[in-house]
Amino acid sequence: MEHAKGFGLLIGMTAFLLLFTYVGPMGWQLVSGEEKVYEPNTSVAGISIGGLTESEASTKLSGHVSDWERQRDILLESETEKVRISSDFFLFDVEATLDEVVEGTDQDLVVRTDESYQSEVESQWKPALRTNFEWEDWTAAVLEKASDLEEEPLVYSVYNFVPSDVSPLLETVAEYEISVKETSLLSELVSSMDTLTLKSEQEFSLIEAAEELPVSINEETLSIVATTIFGAALDTNFAIQQRHISQKLPDYAVLGREASVKPSQNDDFVLYNPNSSDYIISLSLEGSNLIVEVRGYPFVEQYFSSVEDVQAIEPRTIVRYSSFVNPSDVQVEQEGETGQRAFVYRSSRGESGIREKIAEDYYPPVNRVELRYGVEGEENNDSSGSGGDVSADDSTGNNNDRDQDAASDDTNTDTDADGETEGNPDDAKEVDPSNPIWEQDEADKEK
Incomplete structure (x- = not known):
């Protein structure tokens, strides 16, 4: 008690x-x-009303609301329709807002929507979209921004507010194909990996997906699949989070469209789906063509890719000399191959109109290697008239590393007559075949 x-x-x-x-x-x-005077540090939607009376606060807030409404329209986008809704859709109640203010805190504005707009908006959509659009979820998202008078545009994709499995709304949003030499390993991989799911707002790893399959895989077949998926993904809004290329452009790929996967080096191909719905990647082999289709809800904006600023990088000529070559002869030990560089861009047509650089692809040239007549320690003038000076290493007798394979510019180096080291072709001095780099042949070293 x-x-x-x-x-x-x-x-x-x-x-x-x-x-x-x-x-x-x-x-x-x-x-x-x-009149009541609000305490310091009191605000509504980030607008300070501290030190103001209720009538002053009401006038100030009403002015900010009017300015915000004048600059705001709401845009609801589908792939075919863009429905603009006037800011009259919002019904702000400043008086009710001030009644709920807690001194010394920041308060949201009290706002609701004019529900009479719903039938007008939905009448502009196809039946499957009109039936499945979640109007209440959308208005809640809009009101959250309005209550804080947020400055970002009120632009929404209608497909962010429908369930993720409405079949009549699904479309092929991107596709890509390449010509391949069909192998049993590739056929087995494609059969097992015929459909891949890119979950909403999640990453997709090709290596992880392949590791779950009950088939044998190798780097070449994974790279072929990655290349095809990459080609399709460039025409979507998927983020390319990890992508690698080979030292040499494979026969099945075109410049700017290759993706190399090497599980042994943890070189993966990883995409991120930023959308609120899942997308399905379908793979199929039709004759000598590997085809990828991406299916899901249509994108509000149209995405397309381009390969630009293509450059050919000419190979250098590496000359080695030997007394076992006739003075008038030139033996080609390795033919040169031209390298390539290009930039890959993605653009979109729509309200935002983005343009972004996806990658800069570089395939190094393969140097031409020639063997000509010459003897160590002597001035060498061949009968063709295209003579050259002995490199700095030759003049000192330090010949240990000069016979490296010139085919791999990114891993090997050659020293030219000026003592400069060859690395990236952009940084190296180009050598004309008529004024070559001279190297001593291995056979002469053994003399």
Whole structure:
């Protein structure tokens, strides 16, 4: 009984304090006729009303609301329709907002929507979209931004507010194909990997997907599949989070469209799906063509890719000399191959109109290697008239590393007559075949 009395006393005291705190000032304002003044650090939608009376705060907030509404339309986009909704759709209640203000805090604006717009908006959509559009979820998302008077555009894709499995709404949003030499390994891989799911707002790893399959895989077949998927993904809004290329462009790929996968080096191909719905990647082999289709809800904007600023990088000529070559002869140990560089871009047509650089692809040239007549320690002038100076290493007798394979510019180096080291062809001095780099042949070293 004593506990009950104590508890009742505690409740009574708490009620008195609350009444004194909140009702007391209001009673004083009624008696004195003075307006309430908001305490410092009090704000609504980030707009400070500290030190203002209620009428001043109401005027200030109403002005900000009017400015925000004048600059805002709502855009609901599908692949075929863009429905603009006037800012009259919002019904702000500044008076109710001020009634709910808690001193010393930031308060959201009280706002609701004019529901009479719903039938007008949905009448512009095809039946499957009209039936499945989640109007309440969308209005909740819009009201969240309006209550804070957020400055970002109120642009929404209708497909972000429908369930992810409405079959009549699914379309092929991108496709790509390459010509391949069919092998049993590739056929088995494609048969097992005929459909891949890119989950909403999640990453997709090709290596992880392949590891779950009950078939043998190798780097070449994975790279062929990755190349085809990459070609299709460039025409979507999927983020390319990890992608590699080979040292040499494979026969099945075109410049700017290759993707190399090497599980042994952890070189993966990884995509990220930023959309609120899943997408399905379908693979199929039709004769000598590997085809990829990406199916899902249509994108509001149209995406397309381009390969630009294509450059040919000419090979250098590496000359080695030997006394076992006739003075008038030139033996070609390795034919040169031209390298390539290009930039890959993705663009979109729509309200945002993005253009982004996806990659800069570089395939190094393969140097031409020639063997000509010459003897160590002597000035060498061949009968063709295209002579050259002995490299700096030759003049000192340090010949240990000069017979490296010139076919791999990215891993090997050659020293030219000026003592400069060859690396990236952009940084190296180009050598004309008529003024070559001279190297000593291995056969002469053994003399």
